[in-house]
Amino acid sequence: MTLSATERARYHRHIALAEIGAAGQEKLKAARVLIIGAGGLGSPAALYLAAAGCGTLGLLDFDRVDLSNLQRQVLFDSAGVARPKAEAGGERLAALNPEIRINAHTLELKAANVRAALADYDIVIDGTDRLATRYLLNDACVLYGKALVSAAIHRFEGQLMTYVPHQGPCYRCLFPQGRDGIVATCAEAGVLGVLPGVLGTLQATEAIKLITGVGEPLIGRLLTYDALDMRFQEFRVSRRRDCAVCGDAPSITEPRDQDPAPAGDPSGGVRRLSAGDLQELLQTRAPLLVDVREPYEFAAGHLAGARHIPLGELPRRLAEIPKDAAPVFICRSGGRSLAACAMALAAGIASPANLEGGLQAWAREVDPTLAVA
Amino acid sequence: MSCTIRIASPLRSYTAGAASVAGSGATLSAVLAHLEAHYPGIRFRMIDEQERIRPHMRLFVNASEACELTAAVRDGDTVHVICALSGG
Numbered sequence: 001m002t003l004s005a006t007e008r009a010r011y012h013r014h015i016a017l018a019e020i021g022a023a024g025q026e027k028l029k030a031a032r033v034l035i036i037g038a039g040g041l042g043s044p045a046a047l048y049l050a051a052a053g054c055g056t057l058g059l060l061d062f063d064r065v066d067l068s069n070l071q072r073q074v075l076f077d078s079a080g081v082a083r084p085k086a087e088a089g090g091e092r093l094a095a096l097n098p099e100i101r102i103n104a105h106t107l108e109l110k111a112a113n114v115r116a117a118l119a120d121y122d123i124v125i126d127g128t129d130r131l132a133t134r135y136l137l138n139d140a141c142v143l144y145g146k147a148l149v150s151a152a153i154h155r156f157e158g159q160l161m162t163y164v165p166h167q168g169p170c171y172r173c174l175f176p177q178g179r180d181g182i183v184a185t186c187a188e189a190g191v192l193g194v195l196p197g198v199l200g201t202l203q204a205t206e207a208i209k210l211i212t213g214v215g216e217p218l219i220g221r222l223l224t225y226d227a228l229d230m231r232f233q234e235f236r237v238s239r240r241r242d243c244a245v246c247g248d249a250p251s252i253t254e255p256r257d258q259d260p261a262p263a264g265d266p267s268g269g270v271r272r273l274s275a276g277d278l279q280e281l282l283q284t285r286a287p288l289l290v291d292v293r294e295p296y297e298f299a300a301g302h303l304a305g306a307r308h309i310p311l312g313e314l315p316r317r318l319a320e321i322p323k324d325a326a327p328v329f330i331c332r333s334g335g336r337s338l339a340a341c342a343m344a345l346a347a348g349i350a351s352p353a354n355l356e357g358g359l360q361a362w363a364r365e366v367d368p369t370l371a372v373a
Numbered sequence: 374m375s376c377t378i379r380i381a382s383p384l385r386s387y388t389a390g391a392a393s394v395a396g397s398g399a400t401l402s403a404v405l406a407h408l409e410a411h412y413p414g415i416r417f418r419m420i421d422e423q424e425r426i427r428p429h430m431r432l433f434v435n436a437s438e439a440c441e442l443t444a445a446v447r448d449g450d451t452v453h454v455i456c457a458l459s460g461g
Contacts, residue, residue: 039461129461131429152458157382159458175457178429183383186460196461222431224455226382229392235433235453294386312386315414346422 001030001055007099011053024212025053029100031211034058034121036109036137038085040186040196041127041151041203043075048204049125050093054211056101057093058121061085062108072193109133111255114140123210125203126150127196129185131178132258138163138171139245140255149206151199154183156192156227158199161218161237162206168219169239170246179258180335188332189294195227270341271353273328275365278355281328287353288327292340293373297332301371303362311336318347326351332372333358374399374448378408380415381430381456387415396452401432402442404452419454429457 003011003025014020014028031054035042038061050057065073065080065088080088090104109117109128114136118124124146126137134150141148141163148163150171163170183189202223209215222235245252273281281287289306291298298308309317311331321327327344329337329352337354344352355362363370378396380388388394394411398404409416419430424442426432432439433453434446446452 037461041461127461129459131457131459134459151461153460154382154458157458159455174431176428178457178459180459183429183456183459189383189460191460222455226392233436233453235431235436235438235455237431237438310386312384313414315417317414 001026003029004099007053010097010099014052019214020212024214027212028053028208029055031123031207032056032058032121033123033125033207033211034060034118035125035127036060036133037127037129038063038073038075038089039069039127039129040072040153040191040193041200042125043073043089044197044200045125045127045204045207046075046089046093047096048201049207050097050100050102052204052208053097054100054207056103056120058103058105059086059089059093060105060107060109060117061089062106068187072191072196074197109136111136111257114255115144118144118146121146123147123149123207125207127200127203131180131183134171135178135258136255139252141165142170142245143253143255147210149203149210151196151203153186153191153195153199155189156195158195158225158227160199160202160206160223160225161221162210164210164217164219165246169237170243172245173240173243174222174237176240176244185333185335188297188336192227195225198225198227270338270345271326271351272356273353274356275361278328278362279366288321288325289330290321290327290340291330292336293331297373300373301359303330303359303370306330311340314340314343318344318349321349323349325349326353328353328355330355331358333360374446374450376404376446376448376450376452378404379451379453381454383456383458384415384418384454387412387418396446398446400442401434401439401444401446401452404446405442431455 011025014025033054035046065076075089084106086104086106090102093102145165151160222237224233241248291306291308292311329340331337334357341352341354359372363372376396378394396404397407405416
């Protein structure tokens with residue numbers, strides 16, 4: 001793929017690098033990269049890959065721009081609030097670099113559509129905010145032979161690793177299994193706005209290295225970043241022979257959606273209450289309400305009479321909950337409270353209940369005056 | 374044996390926000406028992422009822438992965454507790 005005069009001018013600083021040169025820039029022009037999740041990580045990754053001249057760039061996200069995104073998602077501006085992210089982000093990228101092709105996919109990634117979603121791309125950037133999607137994406141990339149550059153963030157900390165099928169471990173080799181709710185999301189725990197800027201930019205760097213063949217990709221090496229200590233660390237990770245998807249005898253042979261409550265999962269015995277169900281319950285009884293959010297969230301607003309036990313303290317404070325109390329666990333969106341239910345069940349507390357959708361659902365369906373941080 | 378333990382961000386609510394805490398023990402098992410004594414409940418987040426490292430957690434002694442709780446810890450080592458993160 002040859003470069004036009006305009007492209008030679010635009011990418012001059014790349015071409016001036018002996019390691020990249022015109023040949024490397026032509027590889028970038030021929031590259032097809034899909035960014036899953038136009039969020040904190042996807043924003044800088046998309047901007048830098050577009051600016052770098054990545055010839056075909058896909059941007060996949062099912063969500064819309066929210067005002068709270070703008071603190072870190074630099075792909076969007078205030079005028080874009082409420083617009084579909086893929087569409088608004090695609091326009092920004094096209095304005096940044098009209099020489100490349102932008103594909104906007106407003107789509108929620110599922111097992112049923114992941115093969116088609118990945119088909120036209122060679123490299124995938126994982127910038128999702130759910131573990132279920134991370135595992136789905138990893139499995140699909142292993143099965144369909146796509147390189148995956150994955151990063152994740154939490155508060156002031158980030159992780160990065162590059163997975164190339166048959167050249168090193170995959171995400172399941174690193175973390176064989178995980179479930180949403182075991183760790184608070186960025187919405188629940190908070191995140192330093194610039195943190196995904198660092199990690200997303202590193203993802204773009206890894207993608208450019210894979211495309212141009214320069215440098216040593218982060219295969220089999222987990223890079224962690226602690227912004228507070230300003231500390232990068234690296235850990236060697238090996239392929240697991242018993243890995244469920246890339247091991248010697250894989251049990252996962254096609255992408256699958258994560259079962260919300262698989263057999264054997266203690267959360268399977270949890271009562272699930274909608275906001276309306278809880279409202280009815282409160283009118284007839286006085287169940288023990290346990291709010292497992294962080295202190296700042298509880299301080300912003302909570303249900304009357306709720307006991308506050310942050311999820312991080314729950315394992316050592318389970319004794320405060322009588323075994324027969326049938327407590328109702330509450331958080332912001334229902335993830336942490338489900339994890340709390342599982343802990344309670346494991347500790348022998350009978351019939352714990354989860355407020356599905358959390359206090360966000362309560363504020364939406366029952367009491368709009370409740371402030372939910 | 375004294376060591377340093379680096380705590381994963383999601384578990385720092387147990388250590389009052391501290392990213393690093395002092396540890397003690399000649400094996401990973403002993404280090405985690407010492408950690409639990411000072412920060413009750415934290416071990417349960419890493420190790421399940423069958424004494425296995427939870428599948429969304431990884432433990433490293435310095436830069437080397439520790440797959441078993443019998444892994445040796447030497448004076449001056451750093452034990453890293455790494456947790457799967459979902460944020461994007």
